[in-house]
Amino acid sequence: MLQAAIILIDLLFISLLTFGLYFPRHRRRDLVVAYLVVNVGVLAVAQVLASSTVGVGLGLGLFGVLSIIRLRSSEIEQHEVAYYFAALAMGLLAGLSTEPTVLTVVLMALILAVVYFGDSPRLFRSYRQQTVVLDAAFADESALIAHLEGLLGARVHGVHVRSLDLVNDTTLVDVRYQVSAARSAAALPDSAGTAGTAVLQESGR
Known part of the structure; x- marks a missing residue:
């Protein structure tokens, strides 16, 4: 019993x-x-x-x-x-x-x-993570961060370059960033609106 x-x-x-x-x-x-x-x-x-x-x-x-x-x-x-x-x-x-x-x-x-x-969606809701393929090779981290901030329209807190292809002129990067309060409640679009740049994966809320 x-x-x-x-x-x-x-x-x-x-x-x-x-x-x-x-x-x-x-x-x-x-x-x-x-x-x-x-x-x-x-x-x-x-x-x-x-x-x-x-x-x-x-x-x-x-x-x-x-x-x-x-x-x-x-x-x-x-x-x-x-x-x-x-x-x-x-x-x-x-x-x-x-x-x-x-x-x-x-x-x-x-x-x-x-x-x-x-796991509350309200906890750190403005913080995101994405794996991004860029159609340019960025060997300089400062230039990479500036490009990502313009691309994502957000403040980048950390980047980790997974692959830097100087032959094909591409960069595969894992980026941690914070969107503005106005965008934090909405999901990011599938495309960032920049030709040749594809967002592969996103996690975080």
Whole structure:
């Protein structure tokens, strides 16, 4: 009966994490089933381990093994990895608890609260990150930053040149920047409006 209660508590928290936070914010359906299965799977295995002689030690070993798993079939963003670990941690907390305790519930609620605030679209909403291909080779960092600020219409806080092709006259750069308050609430357009310049990837809000 007590085990059934902790299972129901875990299902409540993983439902809030998946259907209350992740999907409404990011709308990626394939990861919904991943988070649910990871959580319930870890819960089931940890429940069995908690009732055996191997107990917590093997349970923590399981957490360590699962923590290095990387799904190679598709790209996973860092915020999606955070949801993945949240689902895993809540399943492990519930699975290793033989009965529902205040500490277990508080820790699971704490994980949910951290994800809620840490992944809030209102947190650092004016800061963005993009990987950009430029149709010119910029060997000088100051010239590169000035060009990017004019291109993006934003203040550049950091650049990392991934590739500098002097033969084909291109630069592949990872740029961290801050848009103005008027633009921070709106998504950036697919094109920056400059011929020959393509934005490949954007993350951040």
